[in-house]
Amino acid sequence: MTPIEQIIFLLKAVPVTLAISLLSFLFGLGLGILLAFMRIFESAPLRYLSDSYEKFFRSVPVLAVMLLLYFGVGPFIPIFKDPFFTSVFSLGIVSGANQSQIFRSAIGSVGRTQMLAAISIGLTRFKALRYVILPQALFLAVPGLGSEIALLIKDSAYSFIIGVIELMKHTDILRASQRSLILPYVSSAIIYVVMTFPVATFLDKWGSRKKKELGL
Amino acid sequence: MLFLLDFSTFLISGFLITVEVTLLGVGIGLILGILAALGDIYGGRIIRTIVNLYVEFFRGSPLIVQLFLFYFTIPMLTGLSMDVMMTAILTLSLNSGAYQKGYLKGAMEAVFKDQLMAAISLGLPMWKIFLYVVVPQALRIVIPAWSNELASMGKSTTALIVIGVREFLNTGISITSQTFRPLETFAFITIIYFIWIYSMLKALDMLYDKIKIPGLEPVI
Secondary structure: OOHHHHHHHHHOOHHHHHHHHHHHHHHHHHHHHHHHHHHHOOOHHHHHHHHHHHHHHHOOOHHHHHHHHHHHHOOOOHHHHOHHHHHHHHHHHHHHHHHHHHHHHHHHHHOHHHHHHHHHOOOOHHHHHHHHHHHHHHHHHHHHHHHHHHHHHHHHHHHHOOOOOOHHHHHHHHHHHHOOOHHHHHHHHHHHHHHHHHHHHHHHHHHHHHHHHHOO | OHHHHHHHHHHHHHHHHHHHHHHHHHHHHHHHHHHHHHHHHHOOHHHHHHHHHHHHHHHHOOHHHHHHHHHHHHHHHHOOOOOHHHHHHHHHHHHHHHHHHHHHHHHHHHHHHHHHHHHHHOOOOHHHHHHHHHHHHHHHHOHHHHHHHHHHHHHHHHHHHHHOOOOHHHHHHHHHHHHOOHHHHHHHHHHHHHHHHHHHHHHHHHHHHHHOOOOOOOOO
């Protein structure tokens, strides 16, 4: 293969990498919002559950979770025999813990005073969250979510180890078949940078602009 | 899970390698991060461009790609034969340095503004200002962000299995291939990872509470 063909071969795997990252991001987003809500409402068991979940999955390597699910749980629950599903699932449950923290700190920086003000004018706690706190908090969470997407794009490379055919796997195939070492790795590193950099910087800039507009 | 006792020395040696590469990676990365942050803040345009390229490359691409890249290309380009541990520590430090540069730069800028003026007006030369005014305070401010970096480095070391380092997760894979009991083995490994990373985070939290500078809490 010529260098151009090799790069095209790498690019063919990009949709899979993006699919893993986006699906796990969405899964983590749902989980993260749910966990963050469990922390806000005043119910001790829910708060405790959410807190332990967050602590556990923020301190555990994604790859260990992936191997545990794929090799350990796979034989008992057939759906985990599918490497694509397993990698999305593991990245998602770990990302959920990260995203929960992002939402919590966003909600926290909107400020307790606004919550008190909203309650004092007669809104219920839920309505205050829904109409006052969350619309602002979502904007504040955007930069954090941007770097979380970037992190997931990079971490999706782990799924090559359990056999998903994505960008890292294609790089490895090139290394094995073409006997050229530098080109596949340098170009796939550049492809990853091109995917992560715009997301993170764009969302970061957009987030800080919104923050200024909201006067927070 | 009792069968794991048969592999206890094996598991312990794997765990020690994980601890070793984590601490060395973060330690050397700290030095690189300080240099890169100083270069970015005080350097000219060329140094700044180099620092930013370095940071974007290492922060933007997965650790696995970097490991493979160094593992295969360094021997080819330089003719040096590197063993896997050297490659691992080199890659982890460069990777960690790129992340720490961002945290340290933020912390240094937090110290920087008014204290720099004060230090200059006292007649301190530039290098003394860095060494005695900026860096010591920046290191104290940066601890919360830095403990995240330590935790993420502790988790990232699992990527080393791709170049064949015998670290903790890799011992788990070997044990699985001998015993065919992946569920218990990987569950055990995951729990040990949790205990080690969580206790590191807690220890740094306590350290931070001891030595934080009142009024200079981090922005990160």
